Amino acid sequence: MTPEATLARFREYMVGPTRFMNLLSCFELGLVDRLRDNPGLTAVKLGDAVGVKPDAVEQLLQLMVKEGFVAYDEGSGAYSLAALGDVAEGDLRRALAYMNLIKVVALRQVYYLTESVRTGQVVGLKELYGFDGNLYGAVAEHQDLRDSWLTLMNRVTANIDPWFFTNIDVPAGAQVLDLAGNTGLGAIHTYQMKTSPGLRVTTFDLPEKEEECLRNFREHGVEEHCSFVGGDVFASIPGGFDVVLIKHFLDMFDKEEVFRILTGVHRSLNVGGQVNILVPVYPEDITDSDNYNVDFFPSFFLGCTMGQGGPQKLSTYRSWLEECGFTVTKAVTKDSAEVPPDVIPVQAILSATKTA
């Protein structure tokens, strides 16, 4: 890589924040919707329609024209959707949910990345919200964080859980523990997708999640098959289960904490018991330019959500499981051809058995 190529790459990075908000703002202002409904509007008419000066409309649409997202007719001054008009509505909604998450949960917070890394705290939450703690605590108190976070997580869960449950084995009549199962959605999916006579799923999370979790079980009509146990995964994990699920959780922690979780699960299981993990992973070849996980997750976990953590490679999780006493029976990464091209996380499943 020549110095010139490195410097050109720096420029690509430098325009990252402004470019991101320029795109999102065109949606937030309603410019894209207006052009969908009325192709051929000028900057003046667009500005009138959305309550913005035409000068600003022209400025914001420059980048959309550069990208080929929007077309501009020099002679008439008319704008119309180009590439943006061809994207299916569901795809746009998914991408916008992600962009909104990045805007609300990351854009300002990441300013404090260096200080967050030095202190191991999410300094941005303290500075911007006066909140001491991590994002998962902050969402309970701050509506804007909660709205953007839950909208995204529910969407991610709905998209990924069918793949997860197709790929894991839950024996008929098994007793299943969903570790850090939040308010029960994972337990509900487990019961719905793996139903068998006697199957019972228990959500394990902090005691304050119990009420909402039980309400969710009732609303989904699974209250006879699902239950809640309150506790702290770092203190003690309840025993007596055949299968433990760990979804969207290991990536939140540094190695030491991941080991405490895995050895705790190992201790809680009887011989023959299984753990099934769903987690985003970095590619084995970190230089894979089609994979964007390392462009996002390090700053996101360190600077915006936890002040620690971040995904690992599949091979790293595999060896950590083995170091914690498990025998890995499956380690599979989702085929990127099956993931829409705007989606950043590449997810993996690891299944392992306590053999001794």
Added chain:
Amino acid sequence: MTPEATLARFREYMVGPTRFMNLLSCFELGLVDRLRDNPGLTAVKLGDAVGVKPDAVEQLLQLMVKEGFVAYDEGSGAYSLAALGDVAEGDLRRALAYMNLIKVVALRQVYYLTESVRTGQVVGLKELYGFDGNLYGAVAEHQDLRDSWLTLMNRVTANIDPWFFTNIDVPAGAQVLDLAGNTGLGAIHTYQMKTSPGLRVTTFDLPEKEEECLRNFREHGVEEHCSFVGGDVFASIPGGFDVVLIKHFLDMFDKEEVFRILTGVHRSLNVGGQVNILVPVYPEDITDSDNYNVDFFPSFFLGCTMGQGGPQKLSTYRSWLEECGFTVTKAVTKDSAEVPPDVIPVQAILSATKTA
């Protein structure tokens, strides 16, 4: 452009903010300097050296390895500089000054872009600093904004002024007005680069700039040839000058304000008087993918500095000058081959004469 290509491009945009701070944080934490001094350090040793957990060092360096900026030896766990080691120190310093500006002046502020566009105010300055006004007012009160802004602007001015003065004509003994000349740097450069018997340069700006401006003239030994006039370009521009300079100023305003400035200058000049403008411009072909001005300036001016404004194409400025009564004698864009590849703005010069 296929919908898949559009969605993939969205992903590129989405990682913009996190990627930007990941890179900058590696410099801020001192990881790059440590690796320059001691190639082959592991994450543990790097973490010790800069006071950060090795887990976080590993996370932040993943992206550097992906980019080929840093090399990682799987066997020994040792990191060393790859492409980053080949960039000249002066180039790195210039790029880091720009990155710091973007971090301090834009990264958090741009979160409020949509609201800023709706109100025509820099909402981010109000929300983050409690400041009512634009960036140029805010730098007077807030040290962090001032430091990042002045560091960059002094660097930009030092780089671009020699090109500007080589390309404009200042007749011997001319009376020159530097419009919105701030604290005199442009006047000093004019005198130094265009010296002739009788040449006199006057900085015109808000009265509160006078003291610092005159001090700068004395410190540079040009107080006999330079003077200051206080005023407001939108109220009245002083007459009696042969040449008016407008540097780094027109791009801050919407069309209506640009016209007020240009007609005001036209009114102030005698027939035969000249105006010389230095301003970043958008490329004539807005889809030029090597030009990053539209990736940066719309959000930057609308969301971070002015709540209005932004550059135009060279052809637009040319026709605006003509609409305001001038005859354009020169319109030249800096050759991008002469601009280092990390630098975003592409500057242009327009010279014009009052012919009637």
